[in-house]
Amino acid sequence: MASAIQCRDLRKTYDGKVEAVRGLNLEIEAGECFGLLGPNGAGKTTTIEILEGLLAPTSGQVTILGQNWKENERELREVMGISLQETRLSEKLTVLETIKLFSGFYRQPRAPLEVLEQMQLSEKANSWVGKLSGGQRQRLAVATALVGNPKILFLDEPTTGLDPQSRRQLWDIIRRFQQAGGTVLLTTHYMDEAERLCDRLAIVDHGQVIAEGTPADLIERLGGHHMVEFQVSVHSNSDTAAWRALPGVESVRHDNGLVCLNVREPHLTIPALLDAVEKEGEHLLHLTTRQASLEDVFVRLTGRHLRED
């Protein structure tokens, strides 16, 4: 299948010192929703802005729909829509005026009212942008990206700072764009967003891709679908080896006094765990099991939580 976005050995160094991106490779297929997942400062925004043609890479190649930014900038701009991490649109224009302004830049835009309808902003059409809520502003930002009828949508942290309902609304919009044949590249530091929305993911840390695949694939590859977390009465930190030896345990990690086990078959592990605790004469203060998430994958890969700043 033709790749919509491709980059090879992308590097970006700011002021000859700060290496924001260090040899990053991506290949995103047409019709895919692809996520860049990583903590703040991992180089996600730099990467997406290079792919959007807003930032020149220090070295490396970028190909969008088989074309490159140097030779085909204007053509590429016609077929892509972007939403930056933070754009403050003019507060004293109305929602409709803002969409009309953006539609004016494209050769064949969509009808502004239709886009507003789709973004559930119709009743706000004549309100000033300054009067919108955070969720409405973010939907408007995405609307300005969609009004040009793009083939590729770039979204940089589209749901950061939004309430759960607004996030879900945006997810719906993104999914519908994808179902209509569009390609999406988004960055996020929310695990649930990446898991629900993306067909494939790249986990980015320190300017490099440290893992890539479908969400389920990544979780599977990195040891077990289940997590067992517990706390025992005494000195639980010391016996990592003992916990690791329990049947079905893939890895052990300590997190704030909690012991977290990556587990393939919880029905084997949990009885053995209870036996072991009893034999030591300790008792459990806490026990939970849950599905493993990308957060676990990330912690496993980097030893850090995603939202640690």
Place this chain on the structure above:
Amino acid sequence: MTVAQPTRTIPAPPRNGRWSGFRHLLMARLLELKREPEVIFWVFGFPVLLALGLGIAFRNKPADVTPVAIVAGPGAEDALSLLQRSPRGSSIRAAVMVEPEALQGFRLGKYDLVVVPDGKDGFQYRYDPARPESVLSRAEVDDALQTAAGRKDPVPTSAVASSEPGSRYIDFLIPGLLGMNLMNSGMWGIGFALVDMRQRKLLKRFVGTPMRRSDFLLALTSSRLVLMLIEIVLLLGFGVLAFHMRVLGSVFTILLLATIGAVAFGGLGLLTASRAQKLESVSGLMNLVMMPMWIFSGVFFSSERFPAMLQPLIKLLPLTALNDALRATILQGASLGAQSGRLLVLLLWGGISFALALRWFRWT
């Protein structure tokens, strides 16, 4: 027989032409300006208020009366009666008093001159060479005393008072205010707006669309030109109606000059704002660029007052060129051709700063 089927035509998708982006940007910019009450005040209200205030403060008053103190002593009464007898007596108000009182009043500016009789039919003048009215009153009092004492002037002269529209302070002021306002709105309106949009990442967002960058700058400049038109009409109209100012030059020439001036300052604003990331830093830069022109370019008083050595430099400032050109056109009806030097100065400033700005400009 066939029945014509009603055909449903699917509306063709809208297609935007070459100038669609420019049109939309200009419209949006004008809408924004219209909704900004500060803009309305600074662009329209402020210059008119300033003209009104200064016009009233410096309105033409009836001829001043010169207050003079005469120090009491022998000969003091003679001086007083000579002054009262003189044909100029009506413009001199003299009083006799003891020396300390006279000197004290002189120091406080109550008297412009102190006349001290020397006791031998002569008088000594005490005046302050740094105070123009003091110098003036010395000449006037001396003249009055000498004529009253019987001096015969070898050449008969006469004077006619003249304060025609065209030579008053308000006439001088309004073209200067117009020039200053063109500078202010060009620099702030373009420079400040750009840095604000850059700070808000709006410039970056625009660059992410197929928008032509030149269209954007053109639309920003054009929006200022629209404001400028209204501004000129308002300020000149105000001068004509409130102060009976006479506009001698053609309206076309005035508009053309103002357009060239606005574009020149737009370029300068663009250059000043080409890289600044923060509003605070661009404010400092703007003031730095504009400060010399506020002082030297003859807005409130003639730039001719500065030393001759500085004149060539002052004449090269764009605001001096614009102010001089506007005054010559409005007050003296000078044609464009007669001002080619000033036009050249403006065009060079505008052209060079536009060229540099486009090279250095940062969209992100």
